[in-house]
Amino acid sequence: MSASQPKSRVGLTVLALSLGTSLNPLNSSMIAVALVVLRGDFGLDVGTVTWVVTSFYLASAAGQPLMGRLADRFGPRRLFMLGMVIVALSCALAPLATNFLLVCLARALMAIGTATAFPSAVVMVRALSAVAKVSSTRPLSRIQMANTVGAALGPVVGGLLISVAGWQWLFLINVPLALISLLGVKFFAPADPPREQGSLGSLLKASDLPGIAAFTLTLVLLIMGLLDALPGYRGWLLGLAPLAAALFAWRELAVQRPFLDLRLLSRNRPLLLIYLAFLVFNGVYYVGFFGLPQLLEQSAGYPSNVVGLLMLPLAAISVVATPLAARAIDRFGVRSMLITGVLVLLLGVALLWLLTVSYAPPLVLLLTAALGLPFAAVNIAASQGMYASTPAKDSGVAAGILQTCRYIGAIAATVMIGVFYAPGVNQQQWSQLVLAIAGLAVLALVITLFWRPGRAETRSKL
Structure with missing residues (x-):
């Protein structure tokens, strides 16, 4: 897209990209109020039904860095559109699933499609900001x-x-949204700059497929071990995960064009701390996000549509707070916003304990509003810190890894929920769960206090 083209095209491109990138978080959170319904429809226990969440996060966690690397190397526009096609097809077929396994497989395929969106959008941001001169x-x-x-x-x-x-419409709603996003990017997004050339075989050979496979294997072994996916083999899974991680590290340090440049990452302390803080933050946040609806439905007896409305302040506060947080970052910096967000999270966790006393709707509305503030602040601050701390050529994979940190934190949250809710979903178990995440919130605060902006971020006035 040349500088002479109207800025309206840039605005329409950002709108289409925003719609596409919203599909992954939308689908990761819509399922929160469907767990009880799915348990009833398929006759599942608490631990088993969480696989509909975990399958999505597992595919997203492994897929985001890969999609980011592909966007960096082969072009973000074409990758974004391919992802939207995958989303539309998987979501159109998902309602035909006859068992819970097929539902989980459809969720995993949908996750792979939506995983293309955010890294591709981040790669396109530099070109879009240059055209719009902002x-x-x-x-x-x-x-x-x-x-x-x-x-x-x-x-x-x-x-x-x-x-x-x-619950079938949790899939079907994505079909028109994905197609609208695809058409918007197709007609308004800038063309991909010249990227990799050559035969498909040579491109695949240069893409460090062994490194990608070792990275994915490490995540799969670790997550399946944490979830005790194969009863009786947890020790084996957790024991093999470090070996797979060592194999991945050896591979990445041995090749000239690694999937993930570990040497560069090891020298980028601000980026590493952003990733770690974001991972722990999401572990805390998603315990509340997924654990609270189950508590309200099964212990308090609220129907799913009422629970959805009780979660509405989270959405409203997030909508209002996100642009305000972006402006605050321009004025006060990323670090101030990160610290503020984590402090508000710690306060929100403390307030969640009040549900051991009452399920009164006004109290629930207050608590969901309190969750919306840190979610808005930390999400935008972590994204800005990651973006400004990353070389332009690695923007896609860096964005993918940030999203992977989100999913690993969310998966850890589902594991904690499964463990603490196993004896029953009630106020006593909720109080123990809140105490556990309070400790994690303190850890997130400590990590954030150690973070300092790097030189790249200073140049970007963040």
């Missing part, structure tokens, strides 16, 4: 706001869909 903060904050709003609106949208039409 700081990259503006288009990036709009895309991140769509992610935040998508995740926040998920329980509301999911609750309404389930109460009116059934």
Whole structure:
């Protein structure tokens, strides 16, 4: 796209990208109010039903860095459109699933499709900001706001869909959204610059497939071990995960064009701390996000559509707070916003303990509003810190790894929920769960306090 083209095309491109990137967080959160319904429809226990969440996060965690690397090397526009096609097809077929395994497989395929969106959008941000002659903060904050709003609106949208039409519509709603996003990017996004050339075989050979495989294997072994996916083999899975990680590290240090440049990453302390803080933050946040709806449905007895409405303040606060957080970053910096967000998270966790006393709707509304503030602040601050701390050529894979940190944190949250809710979903188990995540919130605060902006971030005035 040349500089002479109207800025309206840039705005339409950002809108299409925002819609596409919102599908991943939207689908990761809509499912929160469907767990009880799925348990009833398929006759599942608490531990088993969480696989509909875990399958999505597992595929996303492994897929995001890979999609980011592919966007960096082969072009973000074509990868984004391919992902939207995958989303539309998988979601059109998912309602035909006759058992829970097929539902989980459909969720995994949908996750792979949506995993293309955020890394591709981040790669395109530099070109879009140059055309619009604005700081990259503006288009990036709009895309991140769509992610935040998508995740926040998920329980509301999911609750309404389930109460009116059934869980199948959690898939079907994605079909028109993916197609609209695809068409918007096709007609308004800038063409991909010249990237890799050559035969498919040579491109695959240069893509470090062994490194990608070792990275994916490490995640699969670790997550399946944490979830005790193969009873009786947890020790083996957790024991093999470090070996796979060592194999991955050896491979990446041995090749000239690694999937993930570990040497560069080891020298980038600000980026490493951003990733770690974001992972722990999401572990805390998603315990509340997924654990609270189950508590309200099974212990308090609220129907799913009412639970969706009770989660509405989270969406409303996130919508309002995200643009305000973006402006605050421009004025006060990323570090101040990160610290503020984690402090508010710690306060929100403390307030969650009040549910051991009462399920009164005004109290629940207050608590969901309290969860919306840190979600908006930390999401936008972590994205800005990651973007500014990363070389332009690695923007896609860096964005993918940031999203992987989100999913690993969310998977850890589902593991904790499964463990603490195993004896029963009640106020006593909730109080123990809240105490556990309070400790993690303190850890997130400590990591954030150690973080300092790097030189790249200073140049970007973040």
